[in-house]
Amino acid sequence: ECYGPNASSRILDARERIVKIVNNYAAISFNFGPTLLSWLAQRQPETYAAILDADRLSRERFGGHGSAIAQAYNHMILPLANARDKRTQVRWGIRDFETRFKRKPEAMWLPETAVDVASLEALAAEGIAFTILEPQQAKRWRAIGDDDWTEQKGAIDPTMPYRCNLPSGRSIDLFFYDGPISRAVAFERLLARGENLAHRLLGAFGEGRTHPQLINIATDGETYGHHHRYGDMALAYALDYINEQKLSRVANYGQFLADVPPTHEVEIAERTAWSCSHGLGRWERDCGCSTGGGEGWNQQWRKPLREALDWLRDECIAIFESRGAALLRDPWEARDDYIDVVLDRSDDSLARFMAKHAGTENNVVTALELLEMQRNAMLMYTSCGWFFNDISGIETVQVLHYAARVIQLAEKVAGRSLELEFLRRIAAAKSNLPQRGDARQIYELEVKPTRLDLRRVAAHYAVASLFDNFAHDDRVYCYRVRQNDFESFRAGRARMAIGSITVISLITREEASFEFTVIHLGETEITGGVRPAAVTEHYEAMKRDLSEDMRVNGISSVIRVLDEYFSEPLLSIRALFRDEQRRILNLLCDTTLSEAESAFHQLHERYDPLMRFHATLGVPLPKVLRMAAEFDVNTQLRRMVASDDVPFGELESRLRESRDEKVSLDETTLMSLTAAIERAAGDFSRNSEDVEKLESWAKLVSIVRDAGVDVDLRRPQNDYYRLKKSVRPVIAANAGNGSSSANRWLQQFDALGEKLSISPEARG
Template sequence: MPERYICIHGHFYQPPRENPWIESIERQDSAYPYHDWNERITAECYEENAASRILDAQDQIVRIVNNYSRISFNVGPTLLSWLAEKSPRVYQAILDGDAESIRYFGRGSAMAQCYNHIIMPLASRRDKLTQVRWGIADFIYRFGRHPEGMWLPETAVDLETLDMMAEHGITFTILEPHQVSHCRKLGDLVWNDVRGGRIDPTRPYRVQLPSGRTIAVFFYDGPVSRAVAFERLLVNGSTFAARIAGTFSEYRPWPELANIATDGETYGHHHRHGDMALAYALQYIEERGLARLTNYAAYLAAYPPTDEVQLVEQTAWSCVHGVGRWSTDCGCNSGGNPGWRQTWRAPLRAALDWVRDTVAPRFEGLGRHLLHDPWAARDDYIQVVLERTPERIEAFLQRHARPSLDESQRIAVLKLMELQRHLMLMYTSCGWFFDDLAGIETVQVIMYAGRAIQLAHELFGEDYEPSFLSRLAQAQSNDPAEGDGRQIYERKVRPAIVDLRKVGAHYAMSSLFTGYEERAQVYSYIVEHEDYHLLPSGKARLAMGRMHIRSVITGEAARLSFGVLHMGDHNISGGVREYQGETAYHLMIEELSELFLRADLPGVIRMIDHTFGRDASSLKLLFGDEQRKILKIVLDSSLADAAASYRRIYEQYAPLMRFLASLGTPVPNEFQIAAEFALNTEFRQLLEADTLDLDRIHALRREASRAGVTLDNAGLGYSLSQTIELITDAFQAQPRDLALLQQLDDAVGLARGLPFEVDVWQTQNVYYQLLQSTYLDVRAEAAQGYSEARQWIIAFTSLGQRLGFQVRVVSM
């Protein structure tokens, strides 16, 4: 019987979520208790697959494995960029998984992806080319090798894109079975009709391309892939393994490849603990000899295509209407809002196409004046995006810029490149995938358009916004309160637009609450305060100074002077303006200082208004995260008063509340609100403390139970998990410290006894590492009679049992 193989592919991807003006993701409340959806999905999926648990029959951990090393996978470049900065351990585990797969399979498991997940058949030829080149360059930068395969976003396919991929050394991709129409043996004259998903997915196929090149295509098993994604196949790892192996047939004479492909988020985010089902299934397949695990590149190297196919172009895996989901009201949606229509898709795409096509000639015109070849420069700009260092920027300019550009021209070159980057980001597929124009994913692509329009205005001197908005107004939200595209832009995009003055205002106001160094990075800007004065008077404070601001992205810079007055509450009056010379600057400092020191606050406000005019600022101008941070500082005393009042109300009426609860009588809302606020506030403070007061925590839990108080389980669980992670980091740095070990054991014991889930994932990972290193050394010392070593072993064993490990109790 020929050899049998199994390959499981995960498409790991999140759309870029960064505010285009500050290049950072701002808080997304819908991801609570996490800061944003990238952070949440990383916790639920990406890090879980980096260290997945394999359990025994008693649900104890026996192994921790890196799933990325045993599956085929691709990770979106924009997601990898975020992981590299925000979750470097997970990022490194993904790279390690690919390196290990090379040792295991002989070929790397990681595949590249077209850069920012645009629907390639709907893209312009130039955008397709850049997407392929950027995707390959990003892959080489991160994985240290040229990719063999490339994932097409949504598997949306056309021959032009495949030809570009083949031209750039890509040997294969993955498609859905319904994306093929005919098949035949190489050399045969007659084509067989395999429409309707009737292609045999257990081997690769060759596609003949218009240029004469060829590329291999794998078609994943549709029924099994859908069962994994939608039919709860991940509830049991052995059932999952058996279902894949069940696709083999003794009637196929070739080495069969059973292969599936789903969103990688299936394994943990969409299906809780799906990563563990995956890990167990992989082990189950190998231990029982059901098949050999492989990846697409290794299988293709061993078994090249013997058949060829004709593809159905303009099709994708998530739209039964071709690629209508990203261009028309085709009927495909999330299904969560019955009755909603997606008539907004076509006018949205038309508005974006208008921006792209209108600025393209102007980009070429100015670009040819400053660059040898502006489109070649765009293709190579990924080298700057990957590392925005002065050295990389200089090397880029040396390769592409015409000689002897002055500083303003060098800035114009970078703005041209950023214009093109945002013109591509605005086509990210998620902008059309979901149900409504006002959804966060769609607003995000409109924000990229807004940034592109701003850059175009600065570069070419023309205001493209009115014409864009008139087109965008033709797109209508399903929610009457949201209105049309123009209204959504005015309400959700315009307030996010940033220029150097707004960055200066942000810095000036936040300097009242943040101790900035002389040189500080404020998101994607470098701010140097050249002169700074802070005058206090009671609760009021006045900050004045001069700063130099430079964009890390474009190099654009300005020197600004500022003055801001904080009156002790949420009211801040201030402003910034272009620096107007030493005489005007010192006059402003002297006059503001004199008025403030005389306690003439109305006079200070009048002078600020007179001095800065249209550039006057308030807390509303702060960037989202900093605004919340400062409001929390400003409101802390008020919140403390409110918390104390709630606590007094609760303590006064707690006996009555307990009595009512014992009778099953509803507690009045006024009492319930006070109790929930008071107890949740104290609970959170206790769980975030440097030292955990276990007695008080348990007492407070009992008190909440007796009073019938609903605890903020998600928030409290997150707080304790953060505290445990801090203790874990300290213990990992000093694993022989018995006091830290006992502190960690107590904290994990507390977590296990609380009525809400606490994430101890990182603690389990550290424990597993120490179990194979420090534990063995200390155990040897304990066997020699060292009492401290014996105490350490006892505490370490206790911690392991609480963490769910299969740790044998050693008698000493």
């Protein structure tokens, strides 16, 4: 909705055809949190690459100053953090930035613009040149060299940079964004038209000012597409309009600061943030700021939650220092450098880290457990845990997940439990929803059951081995599982797997070996057990006895004797991780679903004439027939486009049928159609002179568009736009030399552009 669209935003002509596709990030200043960037790198690599490329393009455009801005690592409210956490958050944010953007950051975004002098000191100490604040966070200001200060809340001139001199003797420069325009973008529909945005920005220049002026606004990235659909296009148009009309010069903060050094100095209003009108109350007490909720709701839970986490953090500091003293030369310096391992968990990276930081006692696992305890002790302060309405919200529950991991690791390395005292403290954090109770109830019912250890990973692997062909040495999320032995058996519909495995955490390098037997009786019936590995002879005896019992007496006999081998609770499908539960349940339901699909198909086929007659008369279908038609049509369409060789005639017929019968296409079908078009675009992009692949892509787009189906064509349009700039000129030259295949290519390509709503005048 926003991150991808801003990387390839559309500028349209009067007929709403694309004339230009631009990377908005290359023209603005932006920051992405490390967590989001790591997710994008894995799940949306094209968007991630476009973000990195935008910084490179901005350096070319803005005199060597990149537009990307670093961020305090996990969006912690820095003024509420202790001094060590401030330092580590800044250092981790810088290191993550350097790893991704291959340069040092000039600036760092303070989460929620929450600021105090100590946080600015932490930024300046690490070489950060500037940050951006909200106008009301300026306490007083004056021209450098003047004696008299101006002190008027919210009245600071946001068109110039300011020098902030710090007690240490260091300084940092500050920009203050234009508050009224920023609010209009976020909340007043200024993004409804790009030209309106451009004129509002230009209107902020003051004729009475004699200094060079920078009009700058700051908004959530999600504003441009998530909160306001097509907001990215309004932004793209506004910037293009200003450039094309030469109405002003577009710059980024770094370039402006290099050209226009501060002439004024400022002192900040301590412990303030843009998103709370009560200082930092939103993250430590029931200050009145929230995002709504029911009548009579309060946020009194914020205070006991923060106090409990502060207690847990401080307990873990003592553990970290006492246990880490022998394991790490300087535990706190090691924590600051641990970001290098977080970013690269390879053996070589870990070896470099330990060579630098290992202490007198060589215990890599415990050292990593201590460092992971500290990492999670910072993650549990992620700001969104306090931002919203209730302690039962997903953001706050996630904070409790981090705390649970801290407790688990602390207990492991220190040999004492922190959980009971933590639960006693968070019990004071009451939910506004009676059924959710308090934070203790939420922790015990929703958080603790999800806690993983190596045995639970082994249990997951055991059940999954019935359905997946694992390699001898395979990865399961952030674990490695090595088969020491594995064999599967069948008896009728029943299947049994017996194995001996070693599970290794890729995070802490902890490892343990387990033995398991798991049986699938059919449908969702699964049973079995996992136990720590004993001597090899015991495992071999179990395997021999159970396999022989199955061969001679059948599966029911094996089930009866399972508890002789496994004392812990027997396995079920619940042993699987949540995502895998969903996938394997779908596999198990395949037969049942096939039968249901067949029944719906027969019903639809039988009553198809009646349905068409209803449609011609404009009479609503009976609900059961409408459901049958929708299920069958959507199922058939998904199957067609999943094929490598899409049956175009049949697809066209089915889409026409869905339109004639007024059958709605569901979201999954629309995504399947989109994916099919994207595959066709990709096939052609990799073989861009292949006319047949071009015709297949064009045919598929034509069928879908002519049927009036609203699919997401963003990625195919991006591919087309790129090919129009890079490949079409070469083909056009060949056509000019009399090549018939080149002429055929051009004819198909230009017709496809029309179907993709791309103007023949589209330019780079």
